[in-house]
Amino acid sequence: MKEENDIKETRPEANKKPSAEPPHELLDLTVGGVKKWAAGVPGVVASVKDLIGEKTLLRGGKALFKMNQFDGFDCPSCAWPDPDDDRSPIAEYCENGAKALAEEATTKKITADFFKNNSVYDLAKLTDYEIGHLGRLSEPVYLPKGGTHYQPISWDDAFKKIAEHLNGLASPDEAIFYTSGRTSNEASFVYQLFVREFGTNNFPDCSNMCHETSGFALSPTIGIGKGTVKLHDFYDTDVIVIIGQNPGTNAPRMLSALERGKKKGAKIIAINPLPEAGLMGFRNPQQLSGVIGGGVNLGDLYLPVRINGDLALLKALELLLLDFEKKSPGEVFDHEFISQKTVGYDAFIKQFDHYRLDDLAAASGVSTALLYEAAQLIAFKKRIIFCWGMGLTQQHNGVDMIREIVNILLLKGSIGKPGAGACPVRGHSNVQGNRTMLINHHPTAEQLDRLQQVFGFNPPRTGGYDVVNAIKAMHAGKVNVFFGMGGNFLSATPDTTYTAEAMRKLALTAFVSIKLNRGHLIHGKESLILPTKSRSEIDMVKGEKQFVSTENSMGVVEWSKGMLKPISDDLINETQIVCRMARATIGNRTVVDWQRYHDSYDAVRDDIEKCIAGFEDYNIRVKQKGGFYLPNAARDEQRFAKQFNGRAPFTLTTVPENTLAPDEYLMATTRTHDQFNTTIYGLDDRYRGIFNERRVVMMNEKDIAQAGFKPGDKVDLFNYDDGIERVAPLFIIVPYPIPERNTMTYFPETNVLVSVNNVVKGSNMPASKYVKIKIKKHDPDLPMRKASTSR
Ligand SMILES: Nc1nc2c(c(=O)[nH]1)N[C@H]1C(S)=C(S)[C@@H](COP(=O)(O)OP(=O)(O)OC[C@H]3O[C@@H](n4cnc5c(=O)[nH]c(N)nc54)[C@H](O)[C@@H]3O)O[C@H]1N2
Ligand SMILES: Nc1nc2c(c(=O)[nH]1)N[C@H]1C(S)=C(S)[C@@H](COP(=O)(O)OP(=O)(O)OC[C@H]3O[C@@H](n4cnc5c(=O)[nH]c(N)nc54)[C@H](O)[C@@H]3O)O[C@H]1N2
Ligand SMILES: [Mo]
Numbered sequence: 001m002k003e004e005n006d007i008k009e010t011r012p013e014a015n016k017k018p019s020a021e022p023p024h025e026l027l028d029l030t031v032g033g034v035k036k037w038a039a040g041v042p043g044v045v046a047s048v049k050d051l052i053g054e055k056t057l058l059r060g061g062k063a064l065f066k067m068n069q070f071d072g073f074d075c076p077s078c079a080w081p082d083p084d085d086d087r088s089p090i091a092e093y094c095e096n097g098a099k100a101l102a103e104e105a106t107t108k109k110i111t112a113d114f115f116k117n118n119s120v121y122d123l124a125k126l127t128d129y130e131i132g133h134l135g136r137l138s139e140p141v142y143l144p145k146g147g148t149h150y151q152p153i154s155w156d157d158a159f160k161k162i163a164e165h166l167n168g169l170a171s172p173d174e175a176i177f178y179t180s181g182r183t184s185n186e187a188s189f190v191y192q193l194f195v196r197e198f199g200t201n202n203f204p205d206c207s208n209m210c211h212e213t214s215g216f217a218l219s220p221t222i223g224i225g226k227g228t229v230k231l232h233d234f235y236d237t238d239v240i241v242i243i244g245q246n247p248g249t250n251a252p253r254m255l256s257a258l259e260r261g262k263k264k265g266a267k268i269i270a271i272n273p274l275p276e277a278g279l280m281g282f283r284n285p286q287q288l289s290g291v292i293g294g295g296v297n298l299g300d301l302y303l304p305v306r307i308n309g310d311l312a313l314l315k316a317l318e319l320l321l322l323d324f325e326k327k328s329p330g331e332v333f334d335h336e337f338i339s340q341k342t343v344g345y346d347a348f349i350k351q352f353d354h355y356r357l358d359d360l361a362a363a364s365g366v367s368t369a370l371l372y373e374a375a376q377l378i379a380f381k382k383r384i385i386f387c388w389g390m391g392l393t394q395q396h397n398g399v400d401m402i403r404e405i406v407n408i409l410l411l412k413g414s415i416g417k418p419g420a421g422a423c424p425v426r427g428h429s430n431v432q433g434n435r436t437m438l439i440n441h442h443p444t445a446e447q448l449d450r451l452q453q454v455f456g457f458n459p460p461r462t463g464g465y466d467v468v469n470a471i472k473a474m475h476a477g478k479v480n481v482f483f484g485m486g487g488n489f490l491s492a493t494p495d496t497t498y499t500a501e502a503m504r505k506l507a508l509t510a511f512v513s514i515k516l517n518r519g520h521l522i523h524g525k526e527s528l529i530l531p532t533k534s535r536s537e538i539d540m541v542k543g544e545k546q547f548v549s550t551e552n553s554m555g556v557v558e559w560s561k562g563m564l565k566p567i568s569d570d571l572i573n574e575t576q577i578v579c580r581m582a583r584a585t586i587g588n589r590t591v592v593d594w595q596r597y598h599d600s601y602d603a604v605r606d607d608i609e610k611c612i613a614g615f616e617d618y619n620i621r622v623k624q625k626g627g628f629y630l631p632n633a634a635r636d637e638q639r640f641a642k643q644f645n646g647r648a649p650f651t652l653t654t655v656p657e658n659t660l661a662p663d664e665y666l667m668a669t670t671r672t673h674d675q676f677n678t679t680i681y682g683l684d685d686r687y688r689g690i691f692n693e694r695r696v697v698m699m700n701e702k703d704i705a706q707a708g709f710k711p712g713d714k715v716d717l718f719n720y721d722d723g724i725e726r727v728a729p730l731f732i733i734v735p736y737p738i739p740e741r742n743t744m745t746y747f748p749e750t751n752v753l754v755s756v757n758n759v760v761k762g763s764n765m766p767a768s769k770y771v772k773i774k775i776k777k778h779d780p781d782l783p784m785r786k787a788s789t790s791r
Contacts, residue, residue, distance in 0.1 A: 018521045241386045409421065433551035664773070
């Protein structure tokens with residue numbers, strides 16, 4: 001697929017282009033012990049310190065106490081739900097929510113003058129941490145063809161440029177409209193409406209790198225691509241399994257729910273190649289006992305699965321459960337549920353004639369003794385919740401893994417009843433809402449019919465590009481315009497060198513954003529950066545304070561009202577950006593009253609209600625305390641897949657053969673405790689005991705010795721997928737309790753190693769947690785991206 005010169009970009013002659021990667025330079029690593037506790041005093045101290053560090057203590061501090069409150073705004077960090085009833089009067093937030101708020105509440109800002117003094121090339125020499133800490137974007141800027149510096153542009157002229165480019169395309173499918181997961185329901189709805197009226201379904205979105213795998217796995221089995229539990233289910237359950245997810249860092253408020261469940265007797269099983277702090281113990285910062293010590297031991301059982309060993313592990317559990325069932329018929333499996341609510345049970349059970357526990361245990365990397373303990377914890381319990389995250393969704397066979405989880409839930413009848421079910425833990429705070437609002441490259445015919453009935457235009461019927469296909473289409477020259485509603489497409493996506501080439505081929509890139517990021521520096525021939533309001537800021541429209549709404553990980557739609565003064569008077573909210581772009585582009589042929597939406601979000605919500613099921617009386621119910629739940633037939637009625645008359649099928653999967661060459665390792669890319677995706681809050685990964693360095697590769701001690709390395713050695717990482725060499729130079733080896741032949745690194749630094757063709761079967765997501773790498777002693781002659789010298 002790639003040509004020889006595709007890889008040349010990391011060679012010296014290419015250094016004249018702005019760097020698509022953070023500088024290849026090391027800081028000053030220190031290594032402490034792996035932590036066994038999450039949150040507690042250091043968590044709270046770290047969050048307050050962060051706000052002070054951003055000189056925003058007053059601004060941010062005031063806002064913190066409104067975050068996730070009934071009349072406040074939705075935390076911009078993760079999608080974990082807020083309690084339906086009793087929200088902490090002190091604060092319903094966590095350390096990482098506070099960091100996310102500090103990021104956007106900063107009083108620092110970037111003006112057009114700043115861009116005049118700093119070329120795009122020079123800005124790209126900064127680290128991602130430095131770029132993120134330059135401050136908030138405060139006015140629209142434009143990079144002309146051949147230009148080296150972004151320069152000021154009026155909003156009207158910016159929309160005119162976009163309109164010119166879009167209207168000049170040979171086909172609407174030559175434009176791509178990306179969405180990150182912070183965009184509100186209201187802005188998402190008008191966005192997809194404009195893009196569909198313009199004429200394309202090219203909606204790559206961050207779900208295509210996140211939980212697309214979950215949706216793809218769940219829809220055909222349980223009939224809905226979303227989870228089936230409510231927060232309350234965690235408070236009264238028997239077993240919670242957390243597989244491939246790191247709640248202590250990425251959904252810290254989940255720990256309070258685990259703590260509550262645990263106190264009522266729930267057992268927690270953690271399945272992860274790393275003994276993550278949040279899976280082991282928790283000190284609740286919102287309760288006095290958590291602040292002064294105490295704390296709860298969370299994990300009852302930790303299974304150190306090998307990277308990608310999960311399918312074998314889940315099958316081993318099923319095999320053991322079957323054994324228990326044979327010994328105590330009817331006590332382990334829920335036969336009434338199986339016969340009434342499922343199909344395919346006999347074929348499913350039959351497959352186990354061919355599996356041996358020892359083989360499955362060996363493939364999973366977990367001992368038969370530990371597997372037996374896990375099966376025993378589950379076997380005689382009725383209420384089981386499975387939670388999962390990127391550790392599964394970003395595996396090449398992630399769809400199978402999630403369907404295997406569904407198989408277990410079906411065997412146990414543990415779905416669609418209190419204290420039980422499937423819980424994909426979503427990422428971005430409104431990523432689930434974006435999808436519900438039809439930001440989707442493959443909408444269903446019914447969804448499009450509905451749009452047509454309500455609005456009268458004929459929406460495009462052919463599917464559009466997802467993230468991976470968008471990159472390939474841009475690279476192949478089939479696309480000319482990229483519009484990004486938030487996010488950092490370049491740094492979040494795989495195969496950085498290839499993706500950068502793809503972006504550089506475009507005629508126009510336009511990015512709506514609150515902060516500058518590297519993605520804005522790898523641009524098309526012309527480029528626009530359009531600054532918008534953050535969720536915590538007041539949104540006045542025609543003298544009236546507006547609110548938006550979002551949907552959390554458990555399908556609750558709730559309002560969100562900003563309360564901080566916007567950082568600049570020249571910011572336009574996302575809904576109005578879309579309305580003005582629509583008017584500029586299709587104003588003379590549109591059937592939609594964009595001015596109405598521009599002037600009132602109530603009007604947007606009224607029309608959402610007409611188009612999308614579950615939003616009846618939207619404007620009334622969204623104002624109720626705690627919002628409202630969207631319907632979920634799997635959860636509420638045990639009604640599953642339509643094509644099986646409401647039953648759920650068991651799925652037959654196969655255990656993959658994972659062969660590695662003698663000098664190969666599997667690499668999973670993950671987040672530190674100090675980042676939100678590509679936004680780097682700080683340089684520490686406190687719970688993992690790794691400080692002041694991101695270019696590290698975590699390795700098993702035995703592997704380090706066997707390869708002739710020592711802890712602290714400098715190495716280069718290579719990937720050879722598609723027959724080409726990808727290199728990520730200059731990493732430091734950190735010995736870590738991780739299974740042999742497995743390694744862990746941080747993204748976005750190692751995205752350069754992930755082939756655009758290394759995808760999850762079915763969902764077409766990048767398999768960023770299944771990357772084959774080689775590790776070689778650092779070669780000082782390797783061409784490298786140097787950091788800015790002015791620092
Ligand atoms: N503070 C903060 N919060 C966030 C984010 C953030 O970056 N920072 N990001 C948000 C977003 S968009 C998302 S999607 C979520 C992501 O939240 P998570 O799903 O927790 O994402 P990751 O940190 O990528 O990795 C999850 C875990 O997978 C494990 N893992 C890796 N490979 C395997 C494997 O083969 N098997 C198993 N069982 N486990 C494996 C890793 O050790 C890690 O503990 O968090 C959201 N919340
Ligand atoms: N190797 C590897 N790659 C991964 C992952 C991984 O685990 N490993 N995880 C993947 C996952 S799960 C995800 S979700 C993607 C994330 O992909 P994205 O969502 O594209 O990336 P983010 O880093 O979350 O986007 C951050 C940017 O969004 C902008 N922003 C923040 N708030 C707002 C707002 O309110 N409005 C607007 N318009 N802009 C805003 C800021 O300017 C910031 O620079 O990355 C994926 N990439
Ligand atoms: Mo995500």
